Amino acid sequence: MALLLWLAVGLGICGSAPTPPAKDTLVTFDVAVPLETGEQEEVWLSGNHPSLGKWDGKGVKLSRNPDGRYVTTVSLPVGTKLEYKLTRGSWDTVEKDVSGKEIPNRTLRVNPEPQHVVLTVARWADQTKTPAQHTLTGNIRYLRAVASHFLSRKRDIIVWLPPDYEENSRRRYPVLYMHDGQNLMDSATSFTGAEWRVDEMAQKLVSARKLEPLIIVGVYNTEDRFAEYTQVKDTGEFSRLGGGNADAYGRFLVEELKPMIDRTFRTRPNPEDTGLAGSSLGGLVTLYLGLKYPNVFRRLGVVSPSVFWGDKDIVTRVKALKKKQPLKIWVDIGTEESKGSQETVDDARLLRDALVADGWVEGKDLKYVEVPGAIHTETAWADRIDQILKYLYPPPGRQASP
Numbered sequence: 001m002a003l004l005l006w007l008a009v010g011l012g013i014c015g016s017a018p019t020p021p022a023k024d025t026l027v028t029f030d031v032a033v034p035l036e037t038g039e040q041e042e043v044w045l046s047g048n049h050p051s052l053g054k055w056d057g058k059g060v061k062l063s064r065n066p067d068g069r070y071v072t073t074v075s076l077p078v079g080t081k082l083e084y085k086l087t088r089g090s091w092d093t094v095e096k097d098v099s100g101k102e103i104p105n106r107t108l109r110v111n112p113e114p115q116h117v118v119l120t121v122a123r124w125a126d127q128t129k130t131p132a133q134h135t136l137t138g139n140i141r142y143l144r145a146v147a148s149h150f151l152s153r154k155r156d157i158i159v160w161l162p163p164d165y166e167e168n169s170r171r172r173y174p175v176l177y178m179h180d181g182q183n184l185m186d187s188a189t190s191f192t193g194a195e196w197r198v199d200e201m202a203q204k205l206v207s208a209r210k211l212e213p214l215i216i217v218g219v220y221n222t223e224d225r226f227a228e229y230t231q232v233k234d235t236g237e238f239s240r241l242g243g244g245n246a247d248a249y250g251r252f253l254v255e256e257l258k259p260m261i262d263r264t265f266r267t268r269p270n271p272e273d274t275g276l277a278g279s280s281l282g283g284l285v286t287l288y289l290g291l292k293y294p295n296v297f298r299r300l301g302v303v304s305p306s307v308f309w310g311d312k313d314i315v316t317r318v319k320a321l322k323k324k325q326p327l328k329i330w331v332d333i334g335t336e337e338s339k340g341s342q343e344t345v346d347d348a349r350l351l352r353d354a355l356v357a358d359g360w361v362e363g364k365d366l367k368y369v370e371v372p373g374a375i376h377t378e379t380a381w382a383d384r385i386d387q388i389l390k391y392l393y394p395p396p397g398r399q400a401s402p
Contacts, residue, residue, distance in 0.1 A: 024075045025114055031062060031070040031086060032120045035134070035188075036127060039144045043070040043121075047084025047105075051076060057090045068142035080110040086121055098122040135187045137199040139165055143264070148256055150248040153222040157257070158185060159265065160199050162206050162213035172266045174214045174393060176299070177253060179229065179278030179285065181218025183378050194378040201386050212393040217261055219253070229281035231288045231317075232310040243309070250289045254296050275392050277301025277330075279381050284309055287329070287351075291317065294325040299392045302331045303381055307347035315347075315354050324359035330367045330391050331355070332384065334374025345370060367391050 029045060037043075045052050046059040051074055053059025062070035076082065083105040086095045097103050100123055108117060143157040158181050162173060178198070182189040185199040198216060205211035222228070230243035253276075262269045276297040278286045283305030290300040307314060333348035352368045360366035369387070374380040 023078050023112070025078050025110060025112055026073050027076055027108070027110060027115045027117060028071065028073045029062065030116060030118045032118075033068070033070060034121060034123055034127065035142075036129075037088075037121075037124070039064070039068075042089050044087050044089055045072065045074070045084055046087055047082055049076065049080060049082055049084075052082070052084055057087055057094075059084075068144045076110045078110055078112050082108040082110060084108070086119070088124060088126075092126055094125050095121045096123045096125050096127075100125075100127070133188060135195065136185055138163065138203045140185070140199065141265075143260070146257065146260070148252040150251045150256070151222075151224070151228065151245075153224055155181075155220040155222050157181065157220065158218040159261070160185060160202060160216040160218075161265070162215065163203060164213065165215075165266075169266075171213075172268045174212065174273035174275070175217060175261060175265075175267050175269075176214055176275040176277060176301075176389075176392065177217045177219060177258070177297075178276075178301075179219055179221065179282035180225075181220040184216075184218040190378060192378055195382065196378055196385050197382045198385055198389075201382075202389060205386060205389060209395055211389055212395050214393050215261075215265055215267060217257075219257065226281065229278075229285040230309055231285070232313050234309050235311050236308070238309070246285050246288055247292075249285065250292060253289070254293055258296065271295055271298045273298075275299030275301065277303065277388065277392070279303035279305075280376065281306050281309070284314055287314055288317070290327055290329070291321070291325060294327055298327055300327055300329045301388050301392055302329060302351075303388065304333055304337060304344075304376055305331065305348065305351065307351050308343070312347065312350070315350055318351065318354040318358060321358050327360075328365045328392065329355065329360060330369075330388055332369040332371060332388075334371045334376065334380055336373055337376040344376075 031043060033043060043062045044058045044060060045062065046055055046057050048055060051060065060072055060074055062072040064070055085105060087093050095103065139161040141159040141161065145154040146157055147154045178184055183191055184196045187193055187195045202211065202216060206213050226241040227243055227245035228249035229246060231246040233239060233243040234241065261267060274297050276286045276290055277300065283302045286300050287302045287305060290297050331348060331352055333345055335345055338344040355366055356362065362368055371384060
């Protein structure tokens with residue numbers, strides 16, 4: 001009897017032992033928000049768990065990264081079935097779908113291993129205007145309202161990351177900087193509504209192993225575009241527009257933006273892996289800055305360059321070079337860019353001949369292309385961006401065809 005009593009008490013004690021607390025794990029929420037979201041806006045997670053405020057409209061505040069994404073890491077019990085939504089601090093600002101309609105609660109089962117949850121908010125409830133229809137492809141980041149000591153206006157920067165950027169965390173990538181950034185990847189921000197489709201083409205070529213995986217940085221222009229993209233004032237019909245501030249723009253790129261990109265992303269920062277490209281005045285300033293900074297940029301995409309500017313000042317500068325620079329250069333022109341006139345083609349040929357006279361060799365470190373029927377538009381540049389990218393950044397071990 002005593003033995004049975006002892007067993008009963010013992011089993012009772014064992015049965016009433018406290019259940020060990022559930023183990024917590026870390027969940028990181030990484031959120032892209034609509035472009036219309038102001039840089040000072042707050043973004044919050046609100047959900048059914050006490051750590052997320054029990055649906056109070058706030059819960060956990062996210063931190064804004066330099067690339068415009070909002071991030072937070074929360075410790076949650078393993079096995080928790082989480083339901084949540086994103087807000088800007090109240091239910092009046094809760095996330096909606098792109099048409100403004102309600103969306104189901106987001107859900108997540110918390111696993112034993114740390115989790116990284118990547119989310120996109122299509123629209124906020126208090127967003128009165130229908131968002132522009134964006135045409136972005138791939139892993140896109142933004143640096144918003146980047147200021148400069150050398151330039152008076154802030155500007156946005158759009159960054160396209162290669163397909164394996166998140167998975168291949170030890171790999172570093174070459175970088176191509178491009179002017180007129182709002183026209184490169186997104187028709188919603190493009191000046192004309194047409195874009196270069198740089199993101200779609202880079203995604204396609206890298207995935208097909210026809211292009212070296214790279215980072216593409218689009219630098220938005222501002223109202224000071226004419227000044228920033230020209231090295232001298234024009235002496236002809238555009239003299240009223242001023243010009244001549246390319247040196248300050250170059251200092252912004254070299255001394256401020258490039259170090260910021262190298263700190264923020266996994267780049268290969270050496271000059272052999274760094275390129276610069278643009279069209280029209282962007283083509284002009286590309287060549288000017290490439291010649292000025294061969295220790296920074298070694299791959300140049302000089303697309304439909306405005307050779308005429310400043311009485312063909314860029315040709316004069318090329319002819320005055322004391323020695324050839326170690327640059328790989330693409331130069332092109334459409335045959336119909338000046339409404340039937342031969343002038344722009346003749347100017348491009350003049351530039352090509354000056355480069356050849358200085359030692360650049362067509363088919364080796366110079367590619368010159370005349371595009372039959374092409375005019376001076378983003379659509380025309382989109383039609384040949386694949387060839388430009390493949391020439392400047394061929395797959396490792398393969399040279400671009402001349």
